[in-house]
Amino acid sequence: MQDPGPRSRRPAGETRVLMLAAAVERVKEEGLQLDYANIELEDLIRAAGVPRSTVFRIWPDRAAFVVDLVRALFEADPGFDTGFDGETMQLIERALAESPDAANTAAGRQAALREVLRVAVAHNMASVEGTVAWRVYRTISAALSSGDGTQGGEDIRAQLAEIVGRYLDRMAEVYRGLNAAFGLRMRAGLTEQDLAVAVMAMVDGMGDHRRINPGMIDAPRTVALGEEDAGDWHLAGIAVAGIYSAFTEIGDSSSD
Structure with a gap:
């Protein structure tokens, strides 16, 4: 897989897409735990290769991220x-x-x-x-x-x-x-x-x-x-x- 370049150069839109894609893939593999314990932003940031600062500008906490993830999961399964x-x-x-x-x-x-x-x-x-x-x-x-x-x-x-x-x-x-x-x-x-x-x-x-x-x-x-x-x-x-x-x-x- 080609290196997409430094994390700091990723625009917010691309960061959003990559983070949600990483989370959807994790849920497909592991399921969604009742307390969302397997949806940790720091883990997903590393998996997606995106800048941490941009992620927390988009989603101030995990709860905000899960709201967007819910929609992404259903959109992935039309x-x-x-x-x-x-x-x-x-x-x-x-x-x-x-x-x-x-x-x-x-x-x-x-x-x-x-x-x-x-x-x-x-x-x-x-x-x-x-x-x-x-x-x-x-x-x-x-x-x-x-x-x-x-x-x-x-x-x-x-x-x-x-x-x-x-x-x-x-x-x-x-x-x-x-x-x-x-x-x-x-x-x-x-x-x-x-x-x-x-x-x-x-x-x-x-x-x-x-x-x-x-x-x-x-x-x-x-x-x-x-x-x-x-x-x-x-x-x-x-x-x-x-x-x-x-x-x-x-x-x-x-x-x-």
Whole structure:
């Protein structure tokens, strides 16, 4: 690797980029510790090869740096910001394409929707746990709820709320699209955003139990949720199907 030159010559913008890149790489390798103990500015300054004085002009303390790092970590993993990961979206599109005849009746649309949820949720539960963004989200959530008065907690909370808000907006768009495809509408008093929040809260809780006892959560359940034959479901898929059914109803334009 070519020597970029004396540290003192680095402009503030380049220093910011290099510091955040070094921190993101560390989190990818080690994870983010609950007390952010592995995010020490002095260590990162050495790893990034940047001038110490510039770093402390940009971030007066570690708490200020962590606020910017939170955004950088999620930007490095855009799947969290855009909703379902790319492979899950492909599974949804494939399930939609494979059931065109089912769209002729309300019952058929309901069965097709359940198949989409059965396939997509199982895949997404398996894929999301391995992403940096999801692991960081869980760690920061735990730190903020620990009651230990995390340094810079309010700024970090605001940053995380903004990022999660974008994620929920994107998921609301996905649910809007599914509702349109299957002739559904939200029940009076509820919105697609409410649906997104409910599903995310369920996934959060199930993810917590999954880390304690993965077999209890991941073991397939063979069940029929409608008139169609029984199929193998992930427990989260059954829960999402139940939430979806409770939050939506058949639209006026849907025929039997």
